[in-house]
Amino acid sequence: MINHSFDTKIPLNVPQRQNPLAIGFIFLKFLRKAVRQLWLLILIVVFNKGDGYMAWLLGGVIAISAIQLVLSLISYFKYYFHVKDGELIISKGVLQKTNLNIPLDRIQTINFQQNLLHQILNVVSVEVDTAGSAKSELTIDALSRDKAEALRDYILQKKKELIAEKREEGELDEESTEGIDTPEVEEFTKPDKMVFRLSPKDLLKVGVSGNHIRTFFWIIGSVFGLLQFIDVTEEEAVDYVFKGISENTWGFGWFVAGFGVLIVASFFITLIQHILRYFDLRLWETEKGFKLIAGLFNRQEQSAAHRKIQIIKWVTDPLKRMFGLHTVRLFQASSQQVSAKKSITIPGCYEEQLEEIIATNFPSELREDYKEHAISPLIITRHVLYFGILPALAVAGFKAFTGDWFGLVYLLWIPIVWLLSRRYQRYWRWWINEETLTTRSGIIASRHSIIHLYKVQAVKISQSPYQKRKNLASVHFYTAAGSVGIPYINLDLAKRLRDYVVYKVEVSEGAWM
Amino acid sequence: MQETLFLNPTIDIGQLPHAEQSERNPLSPTYLKIQFLGLAITMAILVAPGLIMMGAGAPSMAYYLFFAGWGLLLIFRLIIIPLGFKKKSYSIRDKDITYRSGLLWHSVTTIPFQRVQHCEVNRGPLDQLFGLASLKVYTAGGGSTDLQVPGLSPEDAEQMKSFILKQISGNDQS
Numbered sequence: 001m002i003n004h005s006f007d008t009k010i011p012l013n014v015p016q017r018q019n020p021l022a023i024g025f026i027f028l029k030f031l032r033k034a035v036r037q038l039w040l041l042i043l044i045v046v047f048n049k050g051d052g053y054m055a056w057l058l059g060g061v062i063a064i065s066a067i068q069l070v071l072s073l074i075s076y077f078k079y080y081f082h083v084k085d086g087e088l089i090i091s092k093g094v095l096q097k098t099n100l101n102i103p104l105d106r107i108q109t110i111n112f113q114q115n116l117l118h119q120i121l122n123v124v125s126v127e128v129d130t131a132g133s134a135k136s137e138l139t140i141d142a143l144s145r146d147k148a149e150a151l152r153d154y155i156l157q158k159k160k161e162l163i164a165e166k167r168e169e170g171e172l173d174e175e176s177t178e179g180i181d182t183p184e185v186e187e188f189t190k191p192d193k194m195v196f197r198l199s200p201k202d203l204l205k206v207g208v209s210g211n212h213i214r215t216f217f218w219i220i221g222s223v224f225g226l227l228q229f230i231d232v233t234e235e236e237a238v239d240y241v242f243k244g245i246s247e248n249t250w251g252f253g254w255f256v257a258g259f260g261v262l263i264v265a266s267f268f269i270t271l272i273q274h275i276l277r278y279f280d281l282r283l284w285e286t287e288k289g290f291k292l293i294a295g296l297f298n299r300q301e302q303s304a305a306h307r308k309i310q311i312i313k314w315v316t317d318p319l320k321r322m323f324g325l326h327t328v329r330l331f332q333a334s335s336q337q338v339s340a341k342k343s344i345t346i347p348g349c350y351e352e353q354l355e356e357i358i359a360t361n362f363p364s365e366l367r368e369d370y371k372e373h374a375i376s377p378l379i380i381t382r383h384v385l386y387f388g389i390l391p392a393l394a395v396a397g398f399k400a401f402t403g404d405w406f407g408l409v410y411l412l413w414i415p416i417v418w419l420l421s422r423r424y425q426r427y428w429r430w431w432i433n434e435e436t437l438t439t440r441s442g443i444i445a446s447r448h449s450i451i452h453l454y455k456v457q458a459v460k461i462s463q464s465p466y467q468k469r470k471n472l473a474s475v476h477f478y479t480a481a482g483s484v485g486i487p488y489i490n491l492d493l494a495k496r497l498r499d500y501v502v503y504k505v506e507v508s509e510g511a512w513m
Numbered sequence: 514m515q516e517t518l519f520l521n522p523t524i525d526i527g528q529l530p531h532a533e534q535s536e537r538n539p540l541s542p543t544y545l546k547i548q549f550l551g552l553a554i555t556m557a558i559l560v561a562p563g564l565i566m567m568g569a570g571a572p573s574m575a576y577y578l579f580f581a582g583w584g585l586l587l588i589f590r591l592i593i594i595p596l597g598f599k600k601k602s603y604s605i606r607d608k609d610i611t612y613r614s615g616l617l618w619h620s621v622t623t624i625p626f627q628r629v630q631h632c633e634v635n636r637g638p639l640d641q642l643f644g645l646a647s648l649k650v651y652t653a654g655g656g657s658t659d660l661q662v663p664g665l666s667p668e669d670a671e672q673m674k675s676f677i678l679k680q681i682s683g684n685d686q687s
Contacts, residue, residue, distance in 0.1 A: 333653060369520045373516075432518060432519065433520065457658055458624045458652050459623045460622045460658070462615075462618065463620070478652070478655070483657070493518065499529045502623055502625055503529050505628060506625050508627070
């Protein structure tokens with residue numbers, strides 16, 4: 001382990017300010033926030049030019065913003081942090097003084113973030129994540145890299161000592177019953193083995209095989225959203241477009257061209273989004289888990305301890321399959337609601353990389369001797385009824401009722417749903433052995449999830465009236481980072497599955513996080 | 514034609530204790546009264562818009578429809594509540610707690626004590642009025658897994674809570 005000198009060079013036990021560069025970052029943060037909150041207002045004012053009332057409103061908002069800006073700039077000078085007596089102490093606040101004392105053993109993770117500016121200035125912003133309390137996160141906007149690393153090492157070191165002390169005094173038992181904040185040391189100080197690196201070529205593949213359909217609808221959504229602010233309703237816009245087509249003032253060609261532009265735009269926006277987010281993505285396997293760094297302008301560093309990983313999911317779709325790529329997600333336990341932040345996404349993994357990543361948490365011997373199970377075909381009947389027959393009958397019936405016999409074409413929806421449901425049921429698989437459960441589902445995409453049985457928190461067996469009649473049930477396994485469910489299996493099998501998993505949890509000695 | 518769970522099990526799953534074989538404890542009948550009282554309060558609040566419509570001289574068709582809907586909801590709830598009550602039960606075993614509920618959509622949730630974060634005894638205003646309590650068990654699985662057993666006598670609830678807490682610390686020492 002690298003030995004940082006905590007004492008002379010970088011003293012951490014006296015109250016100190018952040019790096020002066022933080023003022024700049026505070027200002028940028030303020031700007032970003034202001035623009036995000038006020039762009040609508042600015043748009044409205046621009047489009048209602050000359051409206052005195054609006055101008056007053058804008059003036060008022062600008063005045064308030066100016067005060068906020070001054071306050072946030074002063075806040076830099078009022079922000080002190082230091083480490084003392086096993087606590088990270090932050091004092092801050094301009095008008096209202098706040099003192100935050102965070103016991104080091106409550107600190108879950110310390111993440112560094114660097115956007116482009118950070119990189120140029122060689123500073124990092126530090127995020128300290130604690131479990132339990134609502135105010136679980138605190139951010140230090142800018143610290144020099146040395147100091148940030150010293151702080152992290154110091155905290156981890158102190159935390160380790162504290163835990164060792166506690167363990168000796170036998171206080172740990174009481175503590176660990178209290179909750180997730182089990183004081184465990186996490187070290188990400190020694191990035192030793194690079195497991196995965198996204199090459200520019202693969203990054204391009206990831207971008208090309210991204211979810212363009214989502215972007216497509218996102219664009220349409222934003223266009224409609226924007227129209228509202230220039231006083232055009234959706235109907236007017238749609239009317240305008242269709243009138244243009246039907247009266248041939250535009251010509252059908254224009255419509256097709258517009259559609260083409262939308263598709264091309266979706267493609268490039270998706271591509272750019274992926275490149276911004278996953279540029280030069282590197283995944284390291286550290287002593288205790290993973291560390292991931294990625295991003296073009298905003299380089300994000302995320303970490304996950306092996307112990308904390310509850311679910312691993314991997315997804316592929318026809319487009320990605322063409323390139324042989326999978327997207328892997330690692331879901332970590334968190335005391336707060338499971339947020340996207342707590343899951344680590346690794347796009348663009350090839351088969352063998354996928355296997356390597358899964359194997360770090362689920363060694364292949366834990367995935368041997370799998371017994372394969374399917375789900376009941378009766379799920380097709382149900383899906384066809386709920387998603388096919390009922391909606392199609394409602395729409396077609398209504399159309400026929402209003403004399404539009406052409407509406408019967410909606411009945412074609414039923415066989416489509418039947419085909420999709422059949423595919424869904426036929427593709428659904430779950431595999432179990434005495435240690436792990438893997439599920440596979442999907443209609444067009446293919447989604448896998450894997451969990452350790454002993455990491456399950458709760459099991460729920462549920463039955464709809466129909467399932468009750470057919471002696472079927474759905475089972476859900478809840479972990480500290482989301483759930484894995486199996487629909488439509490035999491009730492008796494569901495109960496045995498539940499009994500086994502509960503048994504497995506009850507005899508397990510391993511820490512689930 | 515029982516489907517086997519595992520490929521080659523080393524332990525006999527048939528021998529595992531069934532989470533449901535243990536005794537099913539019904540909730541206190543007083544809880545049914547609370548549910549009816551709760552219904553009365555909700556329905557009393559819900560009737561207000563109808564009365565206002567009537568008083569404001571809205572077309573009679575409007576409030577007829579409203580009262581018809583209101584009446585149907587009342588009848589539906591009156592039938593559902595007692596039937597649903599029968600479906601609610603809990604079991605406590607040495608190492609886990611199970612709660613069942615739901616008349617049409619039935620669900621059975623089991624939480625091993627090993628995974629309990631903490632548990633608490635709650636007493637709402639109606640509970641206090643009728644001398645009842647509910648036990649809430651929290652896990653790290655998030656809101657959807659927190660298990661709440663309503664309609665317990667306060668003594669039972671406290672006893673269950675201390676039993677669970679004892680089991681948790683017992684597990685830790687081993």
